[in-house]
Amino acid sequence: MxxxxxxxxxxxxxxxxxxxxxxxxxxxxxxxxxxxxxxxxxxxxxxxxxxxxxxxxxxxxxxxxxxxxxxxxxxxxxxxxxxxxxxxxxxxxxxxxxxxxxxxxxxxxxxxxxxxxxxxxxxxxxxxVKTPDEIYEILAAQEITEKAFDHILNFIKPGVTEKQVAFELDQYMRSHGADDISFETIAVSGKNSSSPHGTPTEKPLESGDFLTMDFGAMVHGYHSDMTRTVVIDKPTEEMEHLYQTVLEGQKMGLEAVCAGKKGQEVDNVVREYFDQQGYQGAFGHSLGHGVGMEIHEQPNLSPRSQTILQKGMVVTVEPGLYLPGKFGVRIEDMVVVTENGCRNLTNCKKELICL
The missing domain is CATH 3.40.350.10 (Creatinase/prolidase N-terminal domain)
Structure with a gap:
């Protein structure tokens, strides 16, 4: 081999x-x-x-x-x-x-x-550094993940619990080609969405809630990873502003990914933007991580990462802003690093979805 x-x-x-x-x-x-x-x-x-x-x-x-x-x-x-x-x-x-x-x-x-x-x-x-065959498997897992997202949009409604959302995503992925789920699915809403890796609870979805879903499928040993945040009914102005800030930060992160840059450099682009927007301390985790046969593997896009990105690496770009006691937003795509930028492996809509 x-x-x-x-x-x-x-x-x-x-x-x-x-x-x-x-x-x-x-x-x-x-x-x-x-x-x-x-x-x-x-x-x-x-x-x-x-x-x-x-x-x-x-x-x-x-x-x-x-x-x-x-x-x-x-x-x-x-x-x-x-x-x-x-x-x-x-x-x-x-x-x-x-x-x-x-x-x-x-x-x-x-x-x-x-x-x-x-x-x-x-x-x-x-x-x-992933081979074309590895990227193919990751894409196969991501395709199932995106179909699960399309499915869950028709499932979500007031009264459905966080646990039910997570279970429905898991069941859909497993019954539509996934060998397993990539990790324990996250589905957190309302105040719970301010916890980046919160555990789904019996809390029912309510009108005015943000709902953050972080999930992925595994195919032939390879993982996918995606996060989307939606709102039940309509957002407040504060919620809308937070979401648009995260979305803009994510776009900046995607544009910053390129072979030859350090993981630290890419992370800093988004972190500095959030600070400039008045959200100091609200982005408490790394911008992204490698994905492959493990859901978290090298390289990292973090404030301390000295790893130089290379063509063929697959990383997530997943900025988030979290306001304790209120709500949080995270948006995550997977990309493959190219010589002049990156190719997005995620094709789901990112504009705010109101259900």
Whole structure:
């Protein structure tokens, strides 16, 4: 596989062997999904040690990687290390548990462990830039998400609860092609909408409420992510002004995304605009994040992000303004970074919808 070959070829010189135990990274590099297993990567060969439940299917489907039936992780890993004359082992420092690391370290006392971020940084760098096939899967998930939005507009009415809205979105996506939902769907209204990641409650929708919905579908391991805020009946002037400010900020954020810029630079464009409009402190989260096999992955569009955007990265642009005790608004699209800007992967209407 191309991804696995890239990982093998780009292993830092000081690392002889990389051990991957996280399910998402195993799937990313092998194309095979399993709840358990160990992917061992040397500069010459990659091995997937996997148990009987998955062995036959893995051996049939995985290419470019030797599939090994699990008997004893430590002993089988030791055989690989000796075969390739490895002296230094690296683990995914961002994902491996302390217990897993200590078990390896206690057993492999004759080997050095690289505890720098070099191995994890390499994995993240490879995953950040999406291939056309990956973008296709993300778009397939987004298409289901957008159909769910069209559906929910006909479902929303006064008296329906936040929980019912979230459940209806989830049911629609699952019954229209999604393998799963991307994350726990957010549907918050009225005063609850001032909490960016609030949990849906039994609160019924009322006339004059903002309703913010943050949701997404998963297809073949890839996620989509979209947020839309609508109003029940008619907004007040203050609500209308808040919404239009967020919408303008989002447009500015989309225009700022471009290969070669730091995530921090893009975030600052929107944050400074909101401050200029008198909303200091009302935008308390990052402008966006990467999306792929995980709903939150690198890169980030945040006040501290030094990551330089590259062509092919998929990120969200999701500014929001939140007024405690009143209401909040968030608008979110996914885009793919291009050389001269970005291509929007989200096609849902963003002008304020009054239901």
């Amino acid at each position: 191309l991804r696995l070959n890239q990982l093998m070829q780009q292993l830092p010189r000081e690392i002889d062997c990389g051990v991957i135990m996280s399910p998402t990274n195993r799937q990313y590099f092998t194309g095979f999904s399993s709840s358990a297993g160990m992917l061992v990567v040397t500069k010459e060969q990659a091995y997937l040690i996997i148990d009987f439940r998955y062995y036959e299917k893995a051996a049939r489907e995985i290419q470019g990687c030797q599939v090994v039936l699990l008997e004893d992780y430590n002993k089988q890993l030791e055989e690989i290390l000796k075969k390739h004359q490895c002296k230094t082992i690296a683990v995914e420092i961002e994902r491996v548990t302390l217990a897993e690391y200590l078990r390896l370290k206690d057993y492999f006392t004759d080997y050095a462990f690289d505890t720098t971020s070099a191995f994890s940084d390499l994995i993240n760098q490879l995953r950040m």
